[in-house]
Amino acid sequence: MQPYSERRARLIERMGSGVAVIATAPERLRNRDTHYGYRHDSYFYYLTGFTEPEAVLVLVAGDTPRSILFCREKNEEREIWDGWRFGPDAAREKFGFDEAFTCAELDAKLPELIADQPALHYVIGEDPAWDGRMMAALNAVRAQARAGRFAPSGLFDIRQPLDDMRLIKDAHEQSLMRRAADISARAHRRAMRATRPGAMEYEIEAELIHEFRRSGSEAPAYGSIVAGGANACVLHYVSNDAPLRDGDLLLIDAGCELGGYASDVTRAWPVNGRFSTAQRDLYQLVLAAQDAAFAMVRPGAHFIDYHDAAVRVLAQGFVDLKMLAGSVDSVIEQGTYKRFYMHRTGHWLGMDVHDAGEYRARSGGQEWRTLETGMVLTVEPGCYVRPADDVPEAFWNIGIRIEDDVLVTADGCDIYTVNTPKTVADIEAVMAEART
Ligand code: GLY
Ligand code: MN
Ligand code: MN
Numbered sequence: 485m486q487p488y489s490e491r492r493a494r495l496i497e498r499m500g501s502g503v504a505v506i507a508t509a510p511e512r513l514r515n516r517d518t519h520y521g522y523r524h525d526s527y528f529y530y531l532t533g534f535t536e537p538e539a540v541l542v543l544v545a546g547d548t549p550r551s552i553l554f555c556r557e558k559n560e561e562r563e564i565w566d567g568w569r570f571g572p573d574a575a576r577e578k579f580g581f582d583e584a585f586t587c588a589e590l591d592a593k594l595p596e597l598i599a600d601q602p603a604l605h606y607v608i609g610e611d612p613a614w615d616g617r618m619m620a621a622l623n624a625v626r627a628q629a630r631a632g633r634f635a636p637s638g639l640f641d642i643r644q645p646l647d648d649m650r651l652i653k654d655a656h657e658q659s660l661m662r663r664a665a666d667i668s669a670r671a672h673r674r675a676m677r678a679t680r681p682g683a684m685e686y687e688i689e690a691e692l693i694h695e696f697r698r699s700g701s702e703a704p705a706y707g708s709i710v711a712g713g714a715n716a717c718v719l720h721y722v723s724n725d726a727p728l729r730d731g732d733l734l735l736i737d738a739g740c741e742l743g744g745y746a747s748d749v750t751r752a753w754p755v756n757g758r759f760s761t762a763q764r765d766l767y768q769l770v771l772a773a774q775d776a777a778f779a780m781v782r783p784g785a786h787f788i789d790y791h792d793a794a795v796r797v798l799a800q801g802f803v804d805l806k807m808l809a810g811s812v813d814s815v816i817e818q819g820t821y822k823r824f825y826m827h828r829t830g831h832w833l834g835m836d837v838h839d840a841g842e843y844r845a846r847s848g849g850q851e852w853r854t855l856e857t858g859m860v861l862t863v864e865p866g867c868y869v870r871p872a873d874d875v876p877e878a879f880w881n882i883g884i885r886i887e888d889d890v891l892v893t894a895d896g897c898d899i900y901t902v903n904t905p906k907t908v909a910d911i912e913a914v915m916a917e918a919r920t
Pocket of ligand 3: 750
């Protein structure tokens, strides 16, 4: 339980004083008495490693720092139906909390915990019901004013220090993310091998899920995109229910979650196993953009640098392939490249697929954040061509994105998803092998 207690200690130090209250995610009803699959809250999990619902962490900073868990009580009847629970005593022991109570005791104990403290830190404004509970606790202390108690006068959003901590992945996180990326690489390879004209998009999605689950992943880290032909030009396509057609490309954006950590991988490959000339031209362009982007991922570079590098290569390609008129500089300055490339080249990756962490430096005006060793991000240029009279017809309905997950290292970056086939030759070889 070491990474979690170390993180709690670091957060307490950053808080300096006051009390933090961090709840895990609520269970959500899907219909009647059936719930959506449960997923803990990432902040809570980051600090506890505890995955049961109905749990709250309280951290007390100051001279006598303490971490306190509130969780479900042991309950023989509920455990027969829903499974084993830790209960406060076992949870305290196993997860290294100083104290533990049942969640039913939280509202009564909170005023005591925050009384006479200078500040209350929590996730402000995310859940109105939770905001209400925090205000009720504050008011309960204010009601004791004549007894000489005072309520915290500072109210802070605990996300800011936590986001900064989550942005730099420790050794435990890096090892999980590398494993998650490797499972996703295997899943993409399996999907490539299963692709053939006439298959349904959901059949290929099933191959991904098969590989995720057999490898121990809890679930996809986000809704898998399995998009044949023109569907690949819908950036967040999720229907995955169309047949795959000979001559089309298939774009798959899918990554598993392992131990609470996401991977996020995209590849595009030909349904029939061979790239056409137009498909290859665009594919090589996106690949070149990705290579240019990788070269800009290193400590000291600004977050936006690798996006700018990818945009320059793509803009040059769009002009060379007669998809856009004008000079490369004008295509970039006027933003006309956005017709074919309308998203950014990446984002932070961690427990959440679009992970916590700010992109601009708080100190430093309008400066984009500087990359640091231990950050993990995606590098995902793409190109999406909708039919239009002024665009060569051979490119119509081609959607390509090439997305890898990378760790920023002292001298550049380490590509976690390196085992996902990517060059034209590698993809065609994997697909040909599956057909023999
Ligand atoms: N899969 C979501 C993304 O690539 O950002
Ligand atoms: Mn992504
Ligand atoms: Mn993705």
